[in-house]
Amino acid sequence: xxxxxxxxxxxxxxxxxxxxxxxxxxxxxxxxxxxxxxxxxxxxxxxxxxxxxxxxxxxxxxxxxxxxxxxxxxxxxxxxxxxxxxxxxxxxxxxxxxxxxxxxxxx
Amino acid sequence: xxxxxxxxxxxxxxxxxxxxxxxxxxxxxxxxxxxxxxxxxxxxxxxxxxxxxxxxxxxxxxxxxxxxxxxxxxxxxxxxxxxxxxxxxxxxxxxxxxxxxxxxxxxxxxxxxxxxxxxxxxxxxxxxxxxxxxxxxxxxxxxxxxxxxxxxxxxxxxxxxxxxxxxxxxxxxxxxxxxxxxxxxxxxxxxxxxxxxxxxxxxxxxxxxxxxxxxxxxxxxxxxxxxxxxxxxxxx
Numbered sequence: 009x010x011x012x013x014x015x016x017x018x019x020x021x022x023x024x025x026x027x028x029x030x031x032x033x034x035x036x037x038x039x040x041x042x043x044x045x046x047x048x049x050x051x052x053x054x055x056x057x058x059x060x061x062x063x064x065x066x067x068x069x070x071x072x073x074x075x076x077x078x079x080x081x082x083x084x085x086x087x088x089x090x091x092x093x094x095x096x097x098x099x100x101x102x103x104x105x106x107x108x109x110x111x112x113x114x115x
Numbered sequence: 116x117x118x119x120x121x122x123x124x125x126x127x128x129x130x131x132x133x134x135x136x137x138x139x140x141x142x143x144x145x146x147x148x149x150x151x152x153x154x155x156x157x158x159x160x161x162x163x164x165x166x167x168x169x170x171x172x173x174x175x176x177x178x179x180x181x182x183x184x185x186x187x188x189x190x191x192x193x194x195x196x197x198x199x200x201x202x203x204x205x206x207x208x209x210x211x212x213x214x215x216x217x218x219x220x221x222x223x224x225x226x227x228x229x230x231x232x233x234x235x236x237x238x239x240x241x242x243x244x245x246x247x248x249x250x251x252x253x254x255x256x257x258x259x260x261x262x263x264x265x266x267x268x269x270x271x272x273x274x275x276x277x278x279x280x281x282x283x284x285x286x287x288x289x290x291x292x293x294x295x296x297x298x299x300x301x302x303x304x305x306x307x308x309x310x311x312x313x314x315x316x317x318x319x320x321x322x323x324x325x326x327x328x329x330x331x332x333x334x335x336x337x338x339x340x341x342x343x344x345x346x347x348x349x350x351x
Contacts, residue, residue: 012163016154034160037300078300079157 010106011035015096017110021088029060029068031096032081033106039074055100058082063092072100088114138285139345141276146297150349158230158295158347161223161302165231168224174213176228187233188241188344191248191333198248200329201229202304220323226302229293233346240343241290243336252334255327261318267331270312282351288339289332291348298351305332 016030033055040052052074060068067086095109139147149155169176190201199207205228206217218225256267270279271287278284292305299307306328313320321328 012160014154014159014163016152030155032155032157032160034157077297079160081155081157 013096013106013108015108015110017094017112020113020115023088023114025088026085027088028083028085029094030081030083032079033098034079037076037078037080041074053101055080055098055104057099059097061095062086063090088112090114135288135339135342136286137288137290137342137345138350139291139348141283141285142351146349146351156295156349158293158302158349161227161230162234162347164223165227168228169231172213172215176208179212183232183235185236185239187236187346188239189243191329191336192244193246198246198329198333200332201232203324205229221304221307226293226304229304230302230347233293233344236344237346238343240341241336241339243333243340246333248330248333249337252330255331256334261313261316263316265316267312287335288342289335290339290342291345291350293346294348294350296350302347
């Protein structure tokens with residue numbers, strides 16, 4: 009099944025307000041350090057980067073490593089500057105990509 | 116003369132005061148916050164998949180069932196002549212109505228559907244029916260077993276609220292299943308959780324779907340009768 013993501017972005021905000029954004033995505037985050045029951049090593053399969061853009065401008069970026077738990081949950085803040093779209097992009101091993109977007113109204 | 120009956124009422128209500136507490140109440144505030152917000156609760160990722168599966172296939176689940184309010188609060192229950200839990204009931208529907216293969220226990224599909232159904236009982240009281248199997252489950256719950264020679268009751272009745280290692284021992288009320296257990300980093304069923312406990316006391320765990328497992332589940336649900344469902348829960 010395709011990756012699922014849950015976003016918490018305020019629908020409305022005052023201009024200049026500090027807003028909290030949460031992004032949760034389904035991913036196994038296989039570390040690459042484990043072995044199967046038969047002793048074969050299990051290949052690494054993780055999300056390696058996360059990016060958030062606000063009307064096209066990058067406002068947040070993170071690199072993920074094998075120590076990040078499955079279904080990574082990231083929270084950060086930004087300043088509500090203008091109405092528009094926040095776009096979230098995840099990419100990782102095995103050509104994994106996922107993206108979601110959320111609209112925000114700034115008044 | 117009137118004082119005596121009143122006194123009885125007071126005594127009776129004190130005796131009936133419910134000191135049962137869901138595992139939710141034993142969690143840290145941050146874990147509770149994670150469960151309370153549907154956009155932070157990772158189990159909701161499975162609910163999204165479950166909703167898609169619910170509407171998929173021919174015939175789909177949705178083509179027969181309108182909604183599943185309160186259903187998860189009534190399982191395990193007798194169906195097709197035997198006691199089944201919710202996961203087994205889903206698989207019965209698959210094999211008998213949809214004529215497709217049953218899902219494997221703990222598969223993403225089965226957990227997703229269970230989570231989607233369980234969510235619809237959120238806030239509703241657990242209401243399993245009485246069945247002779249409740250007594251069987253109770254006997255299993257009180258049976259000492261494993262190399263450590265312990266019963267479920269010894270921890271979850273007698274030592275509940277105290278600590279085992281760094282963790283609080285909850286009272287063992289299955290209000291939130293399937294749960295997203297942070298230790299597992301995934302969603303899991305009550306059976307998986309029971310297997311964890313059995314392995315912990317170094318007993319041979321019952322197989323998935325074993326009658327003993329379902330009887331234990333039923334006993335736990337009957338013990339939690341009236342408590343509110345908070346599925347799908349997050350647990351440490």
